[in-house]
Amino acid sequence: MLPAPSADALAHSQRVTAHLAALIAAAGGWIPFSRFMDAALYAPGLGYYSAGAMKFGAAGDFVTAPELTPLFGRTLARAIAPALLQTGGDVLELGAGSGRLAVDMLGELARLDALPTRYAILELSAELRARQRQTLERESPQLAARVQWLDTLPAQFRGVVLGNEVLDALPVELVHWTDAGPRVRGVSIEDKRFVWQDRSIDDARLRARAEALALAPGYVSEISLAADGLLASLAASLEHGLVLLIDYGFGASEYYHPQRHMGTLRAHYRHHALDDPFHLPGLTDLTAHVDFSAVARAGRAGGLELMGYTSQAAFLLGSELTELLMQTAPDDVAAYLPQTNAVQRLVSPAEMGELFKVIAFVRGELAPLAGFIRGDRRHTL
Numbered sequence: 214m215l216p217a218p219s220a221d222a223l224a225h226s227q228r229v230t231a232h233l234a235a236l237i238a239a240a241g242g243w244i245p246f247s248r249f250m251d252a253a254l255y256a257p258g259l260g261y262y263s264a265g266a267m268k269f270g271a272a273g274d275f276v277t278a279p280e281l282t283p284l285f286g287r288t289l290a291r292a293i294a295p296a297l298l299q300t301g302g303d304v305l306e307l308g309a310g311s312g313r314l315a316v317d318m319l320g321e322l323a324r325l326d327a328l329p330t331r332y333a334i335l336e337l338s339a340e341l342r343a344r345q346r347q348t349l350e351r352e353s354p355q356l357a358a359r360v361q362w363l364d365t366l367p368a369q370f371r372g373v374v375l376g377n378e379v380l381d382a383l384p385v386e387l388v389h390w391t392d393a394g395p396r397v398r399g400v401s402i403e404d405k406r407f408v409w410q411d412r413s414i415d416d417a418r419l420r421a422r423a424e425a426l427a428l429a430p431g432y433v434s435e436i437s438l439a440a441d442g443l444l445a446s447l448a449a450s451l452e453h454g455l456v457l458l459i460d461y462g463f464g465a466s467e468y469y470h471p472q473r474h475m476g477t478l479r480a481h482y483r484h485h486a487l488d489d490p491f492h493l494p495g496l497t498d499l500t501a502h503v504d505f506s507a508v509a510r511a512g513r514a515g516g517l518e519l520m521g522y523t524s525q526a527a528f529l530l531g532s533e534l535t536e537l538l539m540q541t542a543p544d545d546v547a548a549y550l551p552q553t554n555a556v557q558r559l560v561s562p563a564e565m566g567e568l569f570k571v572i573a574f575v576r577g578e579l580a581p582l583a584g585f586i587r588g589d590r591r592h593t594l
């Protein structure tokens with residue numbers, strides 16, 4: 214049984230539903246799913262990320278690694294500190310969620326004497342920007358002044374770009390492969406309900422990608438043109454430094470495996486994963502796994518070098534996660550046990566350790582990251 218929303222939450226979802234219905238009507242009765250997902254997540258004041266939903270943590274809909282333990286951000290800080298010192302550049306965090314990762318990273322970078330002059334955050338959601346500012350001012354008042362919020366990517370950037378679980382939150386195209394070739398799946402309305410409707414593919418890039426995949430009739434899956442676009446923009450912006458992206462997903466052969474014929478699109482509501490992306494619009498997170506082969510291709514097409522690709526477990530363990538955990542004395546049970554439990558979740562193959570991957574691109578001279586030394590999987594992409 215799913216937890217019932219409050220009367221206010223239900224009223225909000227009804228406003229989001231009305232907004233989506235109006236978009237569909239204005240477009241002549243049909244919009245591609247990417248447009249539906251974009252509005253359901255990011256329509257100003259309405260979308261899941263733009264309005265006041267709790268989102269992260271036990272009281273929200275899902276838990277991300279920075280919310281589990283500060284050791285995640287501290288380990289990432291250790292991983293990127295050499296690149297910051299080598300480039301003399303800044304940090305740019307994409308989609309900073311509650312601001313937790315920024316707090317933990319800044320704290321560790323200060324301890325390592327590797328603080329960047331500026332920690333920039335590019336965040337689409339005004340509500341999350343406000344939440345990030347509060348978290349930083351509350352938990353890291355002496356470092357919060359270094360943080361700046363950007364509206365767009367800088368034209369030229371030097372340093373480290375970081376994004377945890379951002380790619381999975383980008384709107385995806387849905388494609389249905391049929392006997393007559395691939396068709397784009399979109400949303401229409403029948404009897405006041407959202408329904409699927411497939412159309413021919415007008416977008417040449419999407420058609421080329423869908424035809425190249427040549428999946429069996431009946432297969433439905435996602436293609437992320439938005440991820441291609443983000444990688445192209447990052448590549449155009451990065452003058453010298455590193456792009457480090459962490460997310461759940463796999464290479465194309467696993468992503469488009471015959472057994473995954475229903476795709477990876479999921480709705481997350483109060484720690485339940487649902488197949489129905491039309492469930493309570495505005496109250497539910499919508500996400501799709503990441504096709505890291507496509508991400509690698511898009512980065513390389515922008516002129517970036519693929520530095521590494523591996524599992525989250527291999528990356529974190531290679532970047533001193535265990536050494537950081539050991540700084541908490543095991544006989545301090547109250548502190549140690551929650552940390553070991555969280556670390557276990559981050560690295561266990563049955564939890565986040567294997568499904569989550571880390572991919573890194575570089576431009577210019579940069580020492581390799583220790584996290585990729587064990588178990589580099591670039592050859593699988």
Ligand SMILES: C[S@@+](CC[C@H](N)C(=O)[O-])C[C@H]1O[C@@H](n2cnc3c(N)ncnc32)[C@H](O)[C@@H]1O
Nearest residue numbers: 262277308309310335336337338377378379382
């Ligand atoms: C699943 S949340 C992850 C938040 C946080 N990084 C964490 O790990 O807890 C996705 C985040 O990406 C942001 N986002 C989505 N698209 C974005 C874009 N194109 N540029 C920057 N941020 C984006 C969302 O607003 C949200 O903050």
